[in-house]
Amino acid sequence: MVVSYLLLAKSIHHSSFIIHHSSFILKLIFFVTFHKKEKLIVHTIYYMEKILSVKNLTKKFKRVVVNNISFDVERGNVYGLLGPNGSGKSTTFGMLLSTINPTSGDWFWFGQKGTTPETLKKIGAIIEQPNFYPYLSAETNLKIVAEIKGTPFSRIDEVLNTVKLLERKKDTFKTFSLGMKQRLAIASALLNNPEVLILDEPTNGLDPEGIIQIREIIGTIAKQGITIIIASHLLDEIEKICSHVIVLKEGNAIYSGLVDEITSNQGFFELKADNNTALLSALEELQWFTSVTADGELIKAQVRDDASISASALNQKLTEKGIFLSHLAKKKQSLENQFLELVKNTN
Structure with a gap:
């Protein structure tokens, strides 16, 4: 606007x-x-507007689980907390929601230090598996949650519609698929009309259809202006859902920024010629690439970040050297490849 x-x-x-x-x-x-x-x-x-600021947050059990991490969350974006199992994602959420005491460090919700009862009224969170009464309907389960949260029952149909369960509101929880149970949990987190929604591994264990449904629902919620923070080890989902990403490795934050920036490298070329040995040598002589490697029948040439080279210009250069290509494609590195490279290069 x-x-x-x-x-x-x-x-x-x-x-x-x-x-x-x-x-x-x-x-x-x-x-x-x-x-x-x-x-x-x-x-x-x-x-x-900055709604969450994390400063040097640390948690030690027998070992350091979260190590001196710092990051900011700005209103209206979708953030991914990305890392393998055991990297400190759930522990970080636990500290931010005051269910786990930090060893050191601070955080500020909406400019206020820590997590107060007033702050929690602005947050909806799912950090465990959905836990509802199996023999009660979806609607009745949400009425119980609404009573606890002090939320009017009029919100129930609204949130069920958001998660595409309105037509199933009279059905018992035990009849729901895993994906539907997860969507009902998201509905319960939305009852208090939160400004921030925290989801810990929301697509974990779901089939492809369930993952797509959760992704679409997250997109719908984000369009309402709600800030979303998602913990996940699924790189593909983070890339498709999130605008920002915080990458954790063994409790350390090794990257924090835009998803577009972590994937904004110049990409790489896939090439093939009748004489791949000559092609490999020719590419290694050029100054445009950081690495040139053989991958089966294809040659992969990683473009330098400070280089800008089109497929047509590369083809012309190789033709001048007497090398004629049968395959040439320029590709972008996925978030998965960037993540693996980032983790590998970070001590």
Whole structure:
């Protein structure tokens, strides 16, 4: 949404104010300055509102599980906490929700230190397997959760519709598939109309259809302006769902930033020629690549980050050297490949 104002006034020479709504991704600050013709012109500055700031957070049990991690979460984005099992994802969530005491470090929700009862009212979270009464209906189970949260029953149909379970609201929980149970859990986390939704491995154990349904639901929720933080070891899902990613390795945060930036390398070429030995030698002589390797019948050439080379330009260069290609394709490294390379190169 683009907002512009032209205000008329005689007495106000300078002022500033903030317009904010939970559905806005951006907070708007308007600086009002006096104009010669008694018009006040509003200058708008956009910035992303920081809703979570983690500073040097550490947790030790018998060993260090989370080691001095720091990252920020800005409103309206979908963040992925990415790492293999045992990397500290669930422990991090536990500390941020005050179910696990940290060894050291701080975090700030909405500018307030720690996690207070008032803060928890703004957060919906699923950090364990869905746990509902098996012989009660989806609707009745959500009524119990609504009573605990102090949420009106009118929200129940809304959240069931969001997770595509409205038509099954009278069915008992025990008749639900694993994917439907997970969707009902998400519905329960949405009952209090949270500003932040935390999901720990939301697609774990689901079949491909269930994964796609969860992905679509997360997209729907994100469009409502709710900030989402997802812990997952599934790189493909993080790449498809998230705008930002925090990569954990053995409790250390080794990357924090945009998903697009971690995959923004120049990519690589796949090539094949009648004489792959000559092709390999020719590619190694060029200055455009960081590595050139044989992969079966194909040659893979990784493009340098500071190089910009098109497929047609590479083909022309090789033709000049007497090498004629039968296959040439430029590809982008997936998040999975980038993640593996990042983990391998981080001590």
